[in-house]
Amino acid sequence: MNNLIIIPVIVPILLGILAFKTVTQYRITISGLITLILMxxxxxxxxxxxxIILNLGGHKMPYGIQLYGDFVSLMLTLVSTIVVTAVLFYQSLNHSLQQKVPFILFILAGINGSYLTADIFNLFVMFEVMLLASFILIVIEKKSVQFKASIIYVILNLIGSWIFLIAIGILYRSYGTLSFxxxxxxxxxxxxxxxHLIIIMLFLIVFSLKSALLIFIWLPRTYGVLSFELGAIFASLLTKVGVYAIYRIMTIVFVPYQDIMHQVLLAMSMLTIISGIFGVIKNTDMKLMFCYQIIISIGILCYGIATFTSTGITGTILYMTNDILIKACLFLIGGLIVESLGVINFSQNHGLSKTITKTTYIFLFIVFSVGGMPFTGGFPGKLMIIQSAIEQKMYISSVMVVIGTFVGMYAMMRLFIHLFFGENEITSLKDRKYNKKLAVxxxxxxxxxxFVFTSEVMIEQIGQVQQETYIQHAQKAGE
Known part of the structure; x- marks a missing residue:
């Protein structure tokens, strides 16, 4: 049974290798991923x-490589795999961009490995797998604007990798182990x-860079030049791995330092939310608006971690799981509108509601889901984050979270009005597979x-993932 935990890492790698040489790559890849999802x-x-815990090669903790699959890590791994499968199916309907499939799968392997690893060095390895594959995907279309965007992305991430290695070296020298x-x-x-605060700050710099927490200058420039399909994967998955890393090390490893990290994370998350608010109001370009929505959500997620309460952290994981799905939907429906209807100007009205009535309602539901409104999957998690903050008398910051939510929704409603209201200027669809893509x-x-109906069960299971039980299970597996 425990051997199954390596499958979420191995299967995407094998499928990625096969995708280089097969003309039926989408069929094989999607079939393999669906099988993986079921497992x-x-x-x-x-x-x-x-x-579910596996010591690779039988080498016990802390000397061997340990994979640790609890409810949180496996739930995030499952949702990430579902998103990649859905995006690849969506992309297969275009019969294009096939050269990107292997690298998308390698990114998935890195993401799943990051969620499942139980030591910091292998977390670094998985981050590098994601970095290399993502860099190739950014420049693979050989467009000058993408090359320019990749420069700052690569430079910042290489600096982050160096800092990561330095932090790992200092940590190992201080404690003699890298196992969580x-x-x-x-x-x-x-x-x-x-x-030893310097160690924690180095790790926080690295994970902030990866998650776009405060250090987000690279995100709009990079994600803004990607195709909508690739944007769905990058936006929904890559930044969340950075947030997960912050969650894992702050709630499992660096627990004695939570008091001071509460202040640091609180300040960083507030500045991130404020920056996202200005960005989402300022921009009328659809992709850039979506990018700043990501930044607002990252600020809210890290704010939940900064509460360092069971309620706040449980709400963060619940909200993050939903946000993975919603950000993918946001980019996919944006691409569907642009590519299938030819809409390029978002500062004037297009009256699309008369041509694509179903899409109008779906887009509106996505807008409410982005804001985490009641009766959407993001509401239980966001409510728990705000409740936890209020219980700790973090009134001003909790108000800022609410403001960030409503400003983000205002910007999305502004876009919604421009797209779907006004005089109908587009009367036909350019894409015959529009309905199939909409179904994805x-x-x-x-x-x-x-999640509206399963949130109680999820909250109970997430709440059971605590430092004490994590240590006990990891040590027991090493006996």
Whole structure:
């Protein structure tokens, strides 16, 4: 049973290799990913009783490589795989961009590995896998604007990688281990050491860069030049891995430093939300508006972590799981409108509601989902984050979260009005497969909407992932 936990990493790699040489790459890839999703559903159910842990090669913690699949990591892995499968199916309807498939799968392998790894060095390895594959995807179309965007992306991420290695070296020298569980145990023994704050700050810089927490200058420039399909993968998945890394090390490893990190994360998340607010109001370009929506959501997620309460962190994971699905829907429906209807000017009205009535309602539901409004999948998680902040008397910052939510929705409603109201100037669809593509978006929305009904079960299971149980299970697997 425990051997299954490596499948979410191995299968995308194997499918990626096959995708280089087969003309039926979409059929093989999508069939393989659907099989993987079914197996991951089975594994997720098993985590209700206990996590799935594998010591690779039989080498025990802290010396060997350990994969740790609890409810949180497997749920995020499952949702990420579903999104990639849906985007690849959407992309297959275009019969184009086939050269990108292997690298998308390698990104998925890196994402899944990041969620499942139980030590910091292998987290670094998985980040590098994602970085290399994402860089290739950015420049693969050989457009000058993409080459320019890739420069700042690569430079910042290379700097981040160097800082990551330096932090790992200092951490290993200080504690003699890189295993999450072993580090947590050591830090609980020695307690707070002021000199070691530099280690935490180095890791926070790296993960902030990866998640676009405050250090987000690269995100609009990079994601803004990608195709909408690639944007759906980058926007929904890559930044979330950085948020997950912050969650994991701050709630499992660096627990003695939570008091000071509360202030640091709170300040960073507030500045990120404020920056996202200005960006989303300023821009009328659809892609850039979507990019700043990502930045607002990252600020809210890290704000939830900054509460360092069970309620706030549980709400963060729940909200992040939903946000993965919604950001993918946002980019896919944006691409559908632009590519199928030829809309390029978003500062004037187009009256699309008369041509694509179904899409009008779907887009409106996505707008409410982006804001985490009631009766959407994001509402339970966001409500828990705000409740936790209010309980801790973080009134001003919680108001800022609400303002960020409504400003983001205002910008989306402005776009909605420009697209769907006014005089109808487009009377026919350019894409015969429009309805099939729309069905992919609806499928992801239905999964998101299901969180309204399953949130209680998810909250219970997420709440059981605590530092003490994490250490116990990891050590037990190493015996």
């Amino acid at each position: 991951m559903c089975y594994m997720l159910v098993q985590t209700v009783t206990s996590p 569980a072993h580090l947590a145990e050591r830090m609980n023994e020695v307690g707070y050491i002021q000199e 978006i609806v499928f992801l929305l239905l999964i998101s909407f299901s």
